[in-house]
């Protein structure tokens with residue numbers, strides 16, 4: 217049984233006209249991954265390529281269209297994990313490449329490390345032949361100016377209150393992207409990519425590239441999360457969900473139990489997608505929406521929902 221689920225972030229849509237764009241985006245991404253699975257490719261290829269489609273779509277907060285830090289720069293994080301071996305590759309704080317998820321896979325396959333960040337990650341990208349690329353879009357630059365002005369005018373709480381700020385304005389999260397897939401050999405992989413959260417302090421790394429926080433896969437299950445990363449880092453949300461699967465829960469019940477854990481503890485905005493090794497798909501979130509799409513072997517069309 218092969219299957220794939222993708223997410224395009226959890227939060228609130230500021231502008232309802234964005235619904236069509238993000239729905240089309242996750243549909244394209246899930247179908248890209250599904251085509252690969254149908255043709256016998258691995259779950260690792262499927263999640264990498266699905267996330268790549270979302271990184272290239274400026275509607276999402278990953279790759280092109282990543283949100284900006286407090287000082288107006290892009291610092292992208294990404295991770296990819298292969299369940300059968302627990303191998304994982306991740307990058308953090310990268311600003312000058314087009315597809316962070318592809319670089320994360322290079323870290324997994326071409327180094328002995330798990331996570332490269334900043335200048336080191338940039339040098340590694342050059343070594344791997346990645347071309348320089350500016351992921352900042354005009355739209356994100358304008359949003360940054362608007363939000364920063366509000367912040368400086370005291371219309372938003374100041375930095376120590378970032379969690380409250382985002383709790384009140386989940387649209388600031390925009391959309392981290394992620395994918396989890398199982399292939400015909402029952403191997404599960406997970407991948408996640410993000411620009412982080414708007415107006416984050418330079419140097420802040422979120423949950424996305426941290427194995428077990430934003431991205432996790434084992435032979436039992438895989439999960440990818442979205443929301444305020446600090447919440448996922450404090451609860452190890454994706455590992456928690458995959459552990460629930462290992463203890464016998466199906467992916468849907470495990471995802472719901474993971475979000476309940478967040479709600480009962482750190483109480484921060486979060487969403488998670490998951491697949492278990494029986495091919496069940498799951499998702500849960502505590503925000504007004506989480507854009508997502510999934511398709512399983514035998515289905516004609518993906519299910520796309522907000």
Ligand code: GLY
Nearest residue numbers: 412422443444445
């Ligand atoms: N979940 C994305 C981040 O907090 O960076």
